[in-house]
Amino acid sequence: xxxxxxxxxxxxxxxxxxxxxxxxxxxxxxxxxxxxxxxxxxxxxxxxxxxxxxxxxxxxxxxxxxxxxxxxxxxxxxxxxxxxxxxxxxxxxxxxxxxxx
Amino acid sequence: xxxxxxxxxxxxxxxxxxxxxxxxxxxxxxxxxxxxxxxxxxxxxxxxxxxxxxxxxxxxxxxxxxxxxxxxxxxxxxxxxxxxxxxxxxxxxxxxxxxxxxxxxxxxxxxxxxxxxxxxxxxxxxxxxxxxxxxxxxxxxxxxxxxxxxxxxxxxxxxxxxxxxxxxxxxxxxxxxxxxxxxxxxxxxxxxxxxxxxxxxxxxxxxxxxxxxxxxxxxxxxxxxxxxxxxxxxxxxxxxxxxxxxxxxxxxxxxxxxxxxxxxxxxxxxxxxxxxxxxxxxxxxxxxxxxxxxxxxxxxxxxxxxxxxxxxxxxxxxxxxxxxxxxxxxxxxxxxxxxxxxxxxxxxxxxxxx
Ligand code: SF4
Ligand code: SF4
Numbered sequence: 415x416x417x418x419x420x421x422x423x424x425x426x427x428x429x430x431x432x433x434x435x436x437x438x439x440x441x442x443x444x445x446x447x448x449x450x451x452x453x454x455x456x457x458x459x460x461x462x463x464x465x466x467x468x469x470x471x472x473x474x475x476x477x478x479x480x481x482x483x484x485x486x487x488x489x490x491x492x493x494x495x496x497x498x499x500x501x502x503x504x505x506x507x508x509x510x511x512x513x514x515x
Numbered sequence: 516x517x518x519x520x521x522x523x524x525x526x527x528x529x530x531x532x533x534x535x536x537x538x539x540x541x542x543x544x545x546x547x548x549x550x551x552x553x554x555x556x557x558x559x560x561x562x563x564x565x566x567x568x569x570x571x572x573x574x575x576x577x578x579x580x581x582x583x584x585x586x587x588x589x590x591x592x593x594x595x596x597x598x599x600x601x602x603x604x605x606x607x608x609x610x611x612x613x614x615x616x617x618x619x620x621x622x623x624x625x626x627x628x629x630x631x632x633x634x635x636x637x638x639x640x641x642x643x644x645x646x647x648x649x650x651x652x653x654x655x656x657x658x659x660x661x662x663x664x665x666x667x668x669x670x671x672x673x674x675x676x677x678x679x680x681x682x683x684x685x686x687x688x689x690x691x692x693x694x695x696x697x698x699x700x701x702x703x704x705x706x707x708x709x710x711x712x713x714x715x716x717x718x719x720x721x722x723x724x725x726x727x728x729x730x731x732x733x734x735x736x737x738x739x740x741x742x743x744x745x746x747x748x749x750x751x752x753x754x755x756x757x758x759x760x761x762x763x764x765x766x767x768x769x770x771x772x773x774x775x776x777x778x779x780x781x782x783x784x785x786x787x788x789x790x791x792x793x794x795x796x797x798x799x800x801x802x803x804x805x806x807x808x809x810x811x812x813x814x815x816x817x818x819x820x821x822x823x824x825x826x827x828x829x830x831x832x833x834x835x836x837x838x839x840x841x842x843x844x845x846x847x848x849x850x851x852x853x854x855x856x857x858x859x860x861x862x863x864x865x866x867x868x869x
Contacts (some may be wrong), residue, residue: 486826
């Protein structure tokens with residue numbers, strides 16, 4: 415059964431005019447977010463995006479952008495409690511949280 | 516954690532150019548199996564389950580054999596050598612601090628710089644005729660193919676997500692089918708992660724219950740064990756149910772539980788659990804305060820525990836987790852406060868003060 419997370423939250427953006435159609439994003443995305451249509455990338459499943467940043471990191475012409483990070487509640491709660499900002503947290507993967515992020 | 520299959524004598528480590536590659540044996544030993552179980556239950560063990568970075572060989576690679584890059588987490592390397600045990604290949608292991616490639620890429624330890632550094636440290640160019648590296652697809656969030664090419668001259672292809680697909684990938688002229696490019700999160704994948712959720716949560720809950728037992732059993736003449744036990748038993752049950760629904764049931768049944776938000780899923784399972792114990796066990800509804808306590812605290816605690824599981828999944832986005840946190844966090848604080856008040860009332864009633 416397919417997993418679905420919250421919809422309409424991903425920060426992924428494609429500047430299609432810069433795209434050269436190299437297909438790298440299709441190659442690296444682990445969630446099938448892209449397809450190539452008419453020699454250009456197209457976002458076909460935005461809500462599948464987990465904001466891992468692989469596509470933006472590997473688009474050689476900078477056509478992709480995303481606020482990447484790890485979707486880990488432990489890290490965000492740590493950030494919220496210690497620094498008052500969920501973005502500033504780190505999760506203690508080496509600690510006893512057990513999560514991988 | 517080195518064993519003979521991997522050890523490389525300390526003096527000829529990766530820092531020295533053209534260190535001789537070490538043979539990787541393909542048969543998995545009993546120790547490897549033990550290691551893979553230990554990694555699932557002990558963080559301390561997992562963090563030290565490493566391999567020395569450097570260039571390794573699988574079978575008898577020649578100048579045209581493929582070069583596979585991976586991190587120095589031994590569990591991943593074991594998976595790799597099991598799945599391609601009949602091939603000849605070069606394995607370039609970069610230092611990811613003993614963490615698997617995906618997590619290391621997210622943290623930035625599996626990165627362009629490390630790969631380029633390891634390439635020159637091992638002097639790979641002198642050993643092979645081609646100039647292509649196969650990187651694990653899940654390393655792509657840390658390493659940039661174009662930058663690796665620019666800095667090392669090696670062109671990069673990304674291999675499949677799962678090591679077991681590598682033979683098919685190699686046979687298919689280094690192309691992966693769309694299915695090979697997708698991460699999954701099967702029942703078995705989730706079941707493997709459950710102990711890491713459950714064990715720490717149990718430890719914390721145990722401490723809380725111990726304190727509660729002391730409070731319930733305290734009298735002028737010292738702690739009465741009978742009193743402590745009968746007072747704390749309903750709390751033990753509530754705690755166990757929340758732990759069960761939050762850290763075991765929610766992860767295992769994940770896609771079947773209504774709602775998309777993890778906090779909501781955990782709430783649903785927790786509420787179900789709370790209602791179940793209230794109906795089935797008279798000691799869980801002996802006072803209205805206790806019933807109310809169960810109805811508030813069990814779903815909230817279960818929701819919180821399920822929410823923590825977002826860090827272990829393969830598909831939750833940071834924006835999504837943040838959106839959940841925004842709504843769930845104030846509700847957790849309110850639930851904790853209400854639970855605290857109800858707990859005091861349960862206690863007061865139990866001690867006959869009310
Ligand atoms: S990686 Fe960039 S340039 Fe290549 S297809 Fe995707 S968006 Fe277009
Ligand atoms: S950020 Fe990750 S999941 Fe989202 S589109 Fe890019 S590669 Fe795919």
